[in-house]
Amino acid sequence: MKEEAVEEEEEDGQQEDRVEPSLDIDEEDQMTLTQYLASKGTPVTHSSVCTQAIRRSPRATRRKTLELAMVRDNFEVPSSAVERAQEIRANLDVQYPSFVKIMLHSHVTKGIPTAFCRMYLPDRDALFILEDEEGKEYEAKYIASRTGLSGGWRRFAVEHNLLEGDAVVYHLVETYKFKVLIVRGTNQSEVDGAIGLLELDRNLRDTKSGEVTKEKGKRREKTRKRKVYLEEEEECERSTSFVDFADFSIIVSGINLDYHIPESVRLKYYELCRAQKSYLHGGLLETLSSASAADIICDTVKVADAIKSSNIYTPQSDFTICDKTLSGFEFLGIELGFLRARITKLAGLAEQLGDTPRVKRYQQAKLQINLAEEEVKTLEARLQEAQQVKMRCTSDIKLLKKYLNRDEIMFLEEAKAPW
Incomplete structure (x- = not known):
């Protein structure tokens, strides 16, 4: 019995020493949900929501495919973080595509769902703008072959102190621009601040029947007050929120x-x-x-x-x-x-x-001055021409006067000659 117990302890120790190989985010993005759950040791049943989503995926729309990808990426994250992130995403303008990404260790510096990249992002490398809740913009290079962000994304993650377990909502508001909303894994106030920055017309959206509680009403009032405060602060930060x-x-x-x-x-x-x-x-x-x-x-x-x-x-x-x-x-x-x-x-x-009369008089006076200046220019040109004629005639007179003086002397000599 003791030998069997020792053997069982050795087998347990060997199982504990085994380390499951970690999958790169790019490999995870290429896996089906069934393969992903199997790699995590999670039992897969045909009654699960995820399996139902897999059976529907070939016929689903692009949005359903993206929802499936997000279910896979966010599977092991606490439900509270997912629910709060989805609450923000539900209030975004559906005209522009969006997705929720839960920050795993490999996602803190990179990672965009492959399905989203194929549907909405360019198939070549490009420069994207990341705009946070305060309107500050960051440049990040999108690497199409890796379906992720490089360089600028790390700076964004560091400055915003992104941690494993945080949820990030990406809203593609322009072709090359993401509005990025951050939901902290354990801080409900982050959701309030993010929702407060969304300019939404809540009257156009149908309220879910029977689920509007007093707690939500208080949270919306808190959000409204914070939104007003942030709008007052926005103008002060305007001059310092753009790149050099x-x-x-x-x-x-x-x-x-x-x-x-x-x-x-x-x-x-x-x-x-x-x-x-x-x-x-x-x-x-x-x-x-x-x-x-x-x-x-x-x-x-x-x-x-x-x-x-x-x-x-x-x-x-x-x-x-x-x-x-x-x-x-x-x-x-x-x-x-x-x-x-x-x-x-x-x-x-x-x-x-x-x-006004003053402007009209000013314009008339300016017109007369222009006419007078043109006339002065004309007279100056005529004067210059007359001066050139005078100089030419004076030169001719000097030359001819020499010959005239000589002829005059000859004449006088003949006139005064002795009889």
């Missing part, structure tokens, strides 16, 4: 246009982007060539310079031409609404202030 010029690159459809645009133009365009805390070119059509995209940015800077140099006497036709130019660029995807708004305001002011 040294880190600023103009990326369109994954192609760097810095070498196609002069340095002086890039600097002016950077000032426009920083003023709006946005990459204005982020929505440009992917079908545009690099040369066309660079021309659009250069012409945008030219129009901005023209706006800055305009005055009260600028013709309305000039404002109209600038506005039509920017309108055409907006049709191609660049964000120039703030410039068009400035043109509209300046055109109205010029039309209003340029119709």
Whole structure:
């Protein structure tokens, strides 16, 4: 009996010493849910929700496929974190795709669900913008072959102190821009803050029947107060939430246009982007060539310079031409609404202030001065011509006078000769 007990203890020790090989996140993303659960030692039954999702996946829509991927990725995370993250995601605008990622050890520095990448992200490397709850933007490079973020994502994770067990909601609000909302694994207030930053019209959404409790009402009131506070703080942080010029690159459809645009133009365009805390070119059509995209940015800077140099006497036709130019660029995807708004305001002011009696008298006086200056230029030209004639005639007189003096002396000698 003692020998059998010793053998059982040795077998138990050997089982405890065995270390299950950890799977890389890329390998996990390629596994089916059944394989994933089996690798974790979780029994799989046909009655489980996950197995039902697997049986439906071939016929499911793209959103159902993405839901399945998120179920797999978030399977072993505490339900409270998942529920709070899903609560945020449920309130996002469904027009833009989103997903929830629970931070495992291998996800803290990388990792996007493969299904989401295949559905919504480009099939080549590109530069993405990550915007946090406070509106601060970070650049991160998307590696298509690894279906993950590199470089900039690590900086984002470190600055936001992402830990294993935290939930991150990614909202693809633009083609190359994620709105990132963080839910801490053990802090309910993080959810309140994240929900408070979502600009939603809750009246358009159907409330789940019978599940609106007093606790949710208190939480929404707390969220509303925090949202007002954050809106007051946003303007103070506006000037410090954009990247420096040294880190600023103009990326369109994954192609760097810095070498196609002069340095002086890039600097002016950077000032426009920083003023709006946005990459204005982020929505440009992917079908545009690099040369066309660079021309659009250069012409945008030219129009901005023209706006800055305009005055009260600028013709309305000039404002109209600038506005039509920017309108055409907006049709191609660049964000120039703030410039068009400035043109509209300046055109109205010029039309209003340029119709006063003082302005009319000023314009008439300026016109008369211009006419007088033109006449002075004409008279000066005629005077210069007359002076040239005078100089030419004076030179001729001096030359001819020598011959005349000689002839006159000869005549006088003949006249005074003795009889």
